[in-house]
Each structure stands twice: as C-alpha cells, then as structure tokens.
Amino acid sequence: MRQLLNHISSNNFVEIWRPVLEYRKSTRKLTTDLIKNPYGQDWKQRFEQLRQETSQTKQEIHAVKIATRVQVTYST
Incomplete structure (x- = not known):
C-alpha cells in the first residue's frame, strides 16, 4: 500500500487514482471492522x-x- 501511495504521489496521478485509494481505504476500514466484530x-x-x-x-x-x-x- 505504501508503495502505491509513493508511486502515485511521485508521478502526480493523484486525481486518476483517487477512486482506487478511496476503495482501498473503505476496504481496509471494513476489514478492520470485521476483525473487531466478526460478521x-x-x-x-x-x-x-x-x-x-x-x-x-x-x-x-x-x-x-x-x-x-x-x-x-x-x-x-
């Protein structure tokens, strides 16, 4: 994940990749929530x-x- 963020920030692809990052953040949040409170x-x-x-x-x-x-x- 950190590599992806570094790549995006260094190549100015922030606007293009914003939906990907938002999806990744929401997936991570969901995963964390599921670990804390099993489905x-x-x-x-x-x-x-x-x-x-x-x-x-x-x-x-x-x-x-x-x-x-x-x-x-x-x-x-």
Missing part, C-alpha cells in the same frame, strides 16, 4: 432478540384471544 455477531444477537420479542407478542395475542373467548362465553 454476523450483531446480526445473530439482534435476530435472537427479535425472535424472543416475536414469541412474547404471540403469547400475549394468544392470551388476549383466550380472554376474549372467555368473556364472550360468559356474556352469552
């Missing part, structure tokens, strides 16, 4: 949280349906 860890945690919330919501809906049926049965 999927956040996703897995969030998915598990959503699964638990969905399960809880389903249980609450089921309880409301049962309570509604009981009220309808007693009121008729």
Whole structure:
C-alpha cells in the first residue's frame, strides 16, 4: 500500500487514482471492522432478540384471544 501511495504521489496521478485509494481505504476500514466484530455477531444477537420479542407478542395475542373467548362465553 505504501508503495502505491509513493508511486502515485511521485508521478502526480493523484486525481486518476483517487477512486482506487478511496476503495482501498473503505476496504481496509471494513476489514478492520470485521476483525473487531466478526460478521454476523450483531446480526445473530439482534435476530435472537427479535425472535424472543416475536414469541412474547404471540403469547400475549394468544392470551388476549383466550380472554376474549372467555368473556364472550360468559356474556352469552
């Protein structure tokens, strides 16, 4: 990487190579982020949280349906 930067700066190709450098910087940033936080860890945690919330919501809906049926049965 350092050789590429030296070559670019010495030959005044900065404008031509700017997209290449930006791509390289973004790739390096992504790689660093993936090393610090392996791919999927956040996703897995969030998915598990959503699964638990969905399960809880389903249980609450089921309880409301049962309570509604009981009220309808007693009121008729």
